[in-house]
Amino acid sequence: MFRTCDITGFKVDLQSEKLIxxxxxxxxxxxxxxxxxxxxxxxxxxxxxxxxxAEWYYRLVTFHGLNALIFWIIFFEIAGLYxxxxxxxxxxxxxxxxxxxxxxxMVLGLVMSNTLILxxxxxxxxxxxxxxxxxxxxYLGIILFAVGALLAVILFFGNLMIARREKTYGDxxxxxxxxMMTAAIIAVITLASGALIYIPTFLWxxxxxxxxxPAMYKLIWWGLGHSSQQxxxxxxxxxxxxxxxxxxxxxxxxxxxxxxxxxxxxxxICLASAHHLLTDPGVSSAWKVWNTSYAMYLAVLAxxxxxxxVPSSFESAQxxxxxxxxxxxxxxxxxxxxxxxxxxxxxxxxxxxxxxxTGVIFGMEQTNIIVHNTIAIPGHFKGTVVIGTxxxxxxxxxxxxxxxxRRKIVGFGxxxxxxxxxxxxxxxxxxxxxxxxxxxxxxxxxxNTFSGGPFTYxxxxxxDFFWVLMMLGGVIAFLSTIIWIFxxxxxxxxxxxxxxxxxxxxxxSPLAPPAKPHKGFEAPGTLVLTFIFLLVxxxxxxxxxxxxxxTWYVK
Amino acid sequence: xxxxxxAEGWYYKKVSKDEKMWMVIALVLCIMLFIWxxxxxxxxxxxxxxxxxxxxxxxxxxxxEAYIKQNMVGTDKGIPVVRPQPNSDVFILAEMWRWSPVLxxxxxQAYKMHISSRDVLHGFSIQPVNMNFQVYPQYDYVLEFKxxxxxxxxxxxxxxxxxxxxxxxxxxxxxEKEEDLKLYGYENFKKAPDLKSTKKPExxxxxxxxxxxxxxxxxxxxxxxHKTDGTSQLAPTWKGLYGKEExxxxxxKAVSIKVDDAYIKESIKNPQQKITVGFENTPMPVFPVSDExxxxxxAYIKTLKN
Numbered sequence: 059m060f061r062t063c064d065i066t067g068f069k070v071d072l073q074s075e076k077l078i079x080x081x082x083x084x085x086x087x088x089x090x091x092x093x094x095x096x097x098x099x100x101x102x103x104x105x106x107x108x109x110x111x112a113e114w115y116y117r118l119v120t121f122h123g124l125n126a127l128i129f130w131i132i133f134f135e136i137a138g139l140y141x142x143x144x145x146x147x148x149x150x151x152x153x154x155x156x157x158x159x160x161x162x163x164m165v166l167g168l169v170m171s172n173t174l175i176l177x178x179x180x181x182x183x184x185x186x187x188x189x190x191x192x193x194x195x196x197y198l199g200i201i202l203f204a205v206g207a208l209l210a211v212i213l214f215f216g217n218l219m220i221a222r223r224e225k226t227y228g229d230x231x232x233x234x235x236x237x238m239m240t241a242a243i244i245a246v247i248t249l250a251s252g253a254l255i256y257i258p259t260f261l262w263x264x265x266x267x268x269x270x271x272p273a274m275y276k277l278i279w280w281g282l283g284h285s286s287q288q289x290x291x292x293x294x295x296x297x298x299x300x301x302x303x304x305x306x307x308x309x310x311x312x313x314x315x316x317x318x319x320x321x322x323x324x325x326x327i328c329l330a331s332a333h334h335l336l337t338d339p340g341v342s343s344a345w346k347v348w349n350t351s352y353a354m355y356l357a358v359l360a361x362x363x364x365x366x367x368v369p370s371s372f373e374s375a376q377x378x379x380x381x382x383x384x385x386x387x388x389x390x391x392x393x394x395x396x397x398x399x400x401x402x403x404x405x406x407x408x409x410x411x412x413x414x415x416t417g418v419i420f421g422m423e424q425t426n427i428i429v430h431n432t433i434a435i436p437g438h439f440k441g442t443v444v445i446g447t448x449x450x451x452x453x454x455x456x457x458x459x460x461x462x463x464r465r466k467i468v469g470f471g472x473x474x475x476x477x478x479x480x481x482x483x484x485x486x487x488x489x490x491x492x493x494x495x496x497x498x499x500x501x502x503x504x505x506n507t508f509s510g511g512p513f514t515y516x517x518x519x520x521x522d523f524f525w526v527l528m529m530l531g532g533v534i535a536f537l538s539t540i541i542w543i544f545x546x547x548x549x550x551x552x553x554x555x556x557x558x559x560x561x562x563x564x565x566x567s568p569l570a571p572p573a574k575p576h577k578g579f580e581a582p583g584t585l586v587l588t589f590i591f592l593l594v595x596x597x598x599x600x601x602x603x604x605x606x607x608x609t610w611y612v613k
Numbered sequence: 614x615x616x617x618x619x620a621e622g623w624y625y626k627k628v629s630k631d632e633k634m635w636m637v638i639a640l641v642l643c644i645m646l647f648i649w650x651x652x653x654x655x656x657x658x659x660x661x662x663x664x665x666x667x668x669x670x671x672x673x674x675x676x677x678e679a680y681i682k683q684n685m686v687g688t689d690k691g692i693p694v695v696r697p698q699p700n701s702d703v704f705i706l707a708e709m710w711r712w713s714p715v716l717x718x719x720x721x722q723a724y725k726m727h728i729s730s731r732d733v734l735h736g737f738s739i740q741p742v743n744m745n746f747q748v749y750p751q752y753d754y755v756l757e758f759k760x761x762x763x764x765x766x767x768x769x770x771x772x773x774x775x776x777x778x779x780x781x782x783x784x785x786x787x788x789e790k791e792e793d794l795k796l797y798g799y800e801n802f803k804k805a806p807d808l809k810s811t812k813k814p815e816x817x818x819x820x821x822x823x824x825x826x827x828x829x830x831x832x833x834x835x836x837x838x839h840k841t842d843g844t845s846q847l848a849p850t851w852k853g854l855y856g857k858e859e860x861x862x863x864x865x866k867a868v869s870i871k872v873d874d875a876y877i878k879e880s881i882k883n884p885q886q887k888i889t890v891g892f893e894n895t896p897m898p899v900f901p902v903s904d905e906x907x908x909x910x911x912a913y914i915k916t917l918k919n
Contacts, residue, residue, distance in 0.1 A: 112776055112777075112778075112779065113776060113894060116773065116776070116778075119773075146616055181776075183773050187733070187734045187772075189732070189733050189750065190733050190734075190773075190774075190775075227617075227618055228617070228618025229618060230618045230619055230623070231618070232616050232617050232618055232619075233619065234616055271751065272734060272749050272750060272751060272752075273749055273751075273752055276734075300616065303616050304616075309619070311629060311632060312626055312628050312629065312632060313619045313623045313624075313626075314623065314624055314626065314628075315628055315632060315636070335747075336661060337661050337745060337746040337747050338746075338747040338749070338754075339665035339747070339749060339752040339753070339754030340665050340749070340752055341663075342663040343654060343660065343661065343662075343663045344663075346661070347647070347650045347651060350650075351646065351647045351650065354643060354644060354647040355642075355643030355644070355646055355647055356643070358643055358646075359636075359639055359640055359643050362635075362636075362639035362642075362643075363635075363636060363639065366631075366632055366635045366636075367632070370631075370632065418646070422646070422649075422650055423650050423653075423660075423661065424650065424653050424657060424659050424660055424661070426661075427659055427661060427744050427745060427746070428743050428744065428745070429745070430736070430745040430746070430747065430771075431736040431738065431745055431747070431771040431772055432738070432743075432745060432771060496743070497743070498738065498740045498741060498743040498769075500736065500738060500769060500770075500771030501771065502771075502772075502773045502778075503771065503778065503779055504778065504779045505779035508769070508779055508780060508782045509779070509780070509846065510777070510779070510780040510840075510844065510846035510847060511710075511779070511780040511781065511782040512689075512690035512691060512692055512711065512780075512782065512783075512784075512836065513690065513767055513782050513783070513784050514767075514782070515740055515767040515769060515782060517740075517741075518741065578630070579629065579630060579631040580629035580630075580631055580632065581629075581631055581632070582631065584631070585631045585634070585635060588635055592638070592642070605743075606657075606659050607657070607658070607659070609659055609742050609743065609744050609761075610659075610739075610742055610744060610758055610759060610760050610761050610762075611658040611659065611723075611758070611759035611761060612658075612659050612660065612661070612662070612744065612756055612757065612758050612759070613658075613659075613660050613662055613756075613757050
């Protein structure tokens with residue numbers, strides 16, 4: 059059963075649309091659970107308040123990690139995969155019943171694991187490093203969720219096959235779907251690693267396996283933990299290209315380059331498990347250097363390529379619309395009133411300048427010594443998964459509400475501000491966590507005063523200032539997420555129905571006119587921005603190596 | 614056209630000058646970063662070591678205990694203090710929730726530190742110099758440290774290791790000259806007499822027993838949870854414990870008992886039998902302690918009066 063979208067002209071399979079809706083709704087529920095836990099954690103680590111007791115602090119760190127990093131993101135990505143493989147390709151969903159089985163498994167997994175955590179049977183952190191042991195049902199919940207997700211990914215490939223056979227799109231997959239396919243391939247590798255480690259750990263927790271080697275556990279677990287973040291990167295970059303198309307009618311200035319970059323992700327990104335083993339026993343330096351660099355940084359190269367290709371797709375389209383003056387008129391005349399646009403631009407900036415720079419620097423073998431397991435690490439991935447992925451997902455939701463849920467956005471004025479608030483909040487949170495970590499503050503730690511320990515330690519007094527900043531950033535980010543959730547919930551359940559293009563609050567741009575042949579640079583503004591990025595990266599790079607060089611000698 | 618198939622001829626479209634430029638710069642940067650890491654192994658002074666031995670928790674605990682017994686020069690807050698020789702092997706044991714021993718190191722001298730855990734993963738984080746390494750059970754990680762600055766350092770645990778994680782903090786002092794020991798109150802520390810050679814259990818006085826008990830307290834790790842200063846965050850304090858009326862849970866029933874020799878003995882050998890009310894969430898593990906050592910511990914606890 060299809061409907062033809064009166065706004066975009068796409069043929070929409072109603073079964074698929076329903077699956078997209080339900081997955082998206084559970085994504086939002088997971089995000090709500092995650093941020094409620096997050097704000098309690100912020101006020102626990104902020105020592106003057108020190109809200110929770112040690113038990114509930116660690117319990118909620120586990121809860122927050124699982125809901126934010128796994129449930130929120132994967133539910134949303136499954137919705138994205140279904141969207142990219144059916145709606146965009148004008149095709150039907152290959153097996154809707156299996157789609158519901160996958161959904162049910164994922165929901166069951168979510169309920170099981172979360173219940174076990176809140177009952178206090180799984181105070182093991184998201185990473186659950188053995189020999190810390192949780193209740194068997196906790197592991198089983200995650201396994202069920204992963205099996206559901208894997209099934210959904212397989213259905214995505216099924217949809218692609220149908221579309222290809224029935225020739226519902228041109229000769230080549232659209233870039234967005236191509237990027238989502240990259241995400242899906244990485245997801246298969248990731249979920250396989252997950253199965254490889256959670257199944258023996260589950261058997262160990264029920265007593266059928268004697269010992270799960272802790273070093274092996276950590277190596278394979280991060281094949282799931284880190285690679286799953288690369289699913290996010292691929293999905294997020296795909297959405298960036300999508301939003302460039304929707305808001306200014308842009309596309310990658312060279313699709314072959316963008317697609318090659320996606321292939322680089324598939325080839326090299328699965329080595330990232332090494333990022334977590336740099337200061338560990340068990341593996342040699344040669345292994346660490348090769349793997350942590352994704353084989354000479356070829357996956358970083360992919361991100362660097364997108365760092366140019368995505369902004370230049372906006373710039374090139376804007377220039378063709380006539381915003382050609384100077385280096386940055388394309389940016390100043392951009393549709394800033396469109397919350398999806400501002401969310402994506404802010405996500406790109408945050409992801410690059412905060413998450414990307416620290417990711418590469420902290421992930422180098424030696425500099426990892428000065429940040430490993432400090433709060434700088436969660437600071438770094440607030441810069442990638444939260445400012446990058448989460449803000450991107452929030453942004454694209456402003457299009458999903460009218461196009462998939464067929465509702466007008468309630469509180470559109472608030473929506474215009476929400477991405478900015480979120481960006482400021484997470485940027486504050488993330489940067490202050492990174493600075494705190496550089497001063498040695500540990501992550502996942504209930505009491506910075508070490509009460510009850512034989513000794514005590516006072517951090518550099520400057521930490522007090524950054525704790526305040528972190529708390530402030532956390533509050534702002536929390537409020538903006540709540541605003542977003544309110545907008546989504548009220549729009550989806552009570553918003554006025556969308557009956558055609560006249561009800562669209564966010565414009566959908568027609569294709570930008572073709573370029574006139576010209577010599578010289580295609581996107582000079584973008585080139586300047588990427589050079590600024592390079593300078594910031596180099597400054598942070600040398601700063602960190604200087605700090606490292608000032609520490610004790612170790613070999 | 615990210616929602617549509619790309620335009621005809623997309624595959625053969627020439628890459629624009631600026632994009633090509635950026636890609637070349639990015640590629641060069643990537644290769645430089647890789648070479649940088651390799652070169653730091655040649656010219657840099659901070660490189661995580663590749664030396665690891667497979668071990669077992671029991672084997673490493675035994676090694677570390679023997680090492681401490683042999684080299685202990687005193688205790689600090691119930692934790693044994695060791696002053697290793699430069700270039701010697703040093704054994705550091707991480708366990709829930711303490712680091713042992715406390716180390717006295719000489720500035721600009723190298724020490725081969727063997728680090729491993731008795732139970733779960735821990736994080737070895739030296740502050741304020743801010744160097745962080747991962748500690749595993751079943752693996753012995755050998756890191757050769759050379760402290761470059763004198764001062765007092767703390768070792769905090771930065772890998773979650775259970776409810777008492779935040780109390781896990783150890784100490785290292787780096788001295789330049791002998792007088793520096795005074796800064797830490799370590800000036801009277803000397804090599805302790807070997808316990809084995811003076812061991813005549815039947816002739817030990819109560820005071821001698823108690824002194825040995827204090828050593829066992831430090832060596833076996835009781836000090837990680839049981840404090841002697843009257844605080845009871847993770848486990849009942851030993852101060853004023855002997856002879857006290859204590860509420861405990863036995864087989865799910867609350868009963869009141871008097872702390873005496875028999876109760877202490879049972880609590881060490883079978884910690885889950887009677888659990889003191891209020892400490893249900895920090896169950897005590899079974900430690901390898903001999904009957905003789907238990908008697909010494911009891912003698913020590915008796916001396917800790919309110």
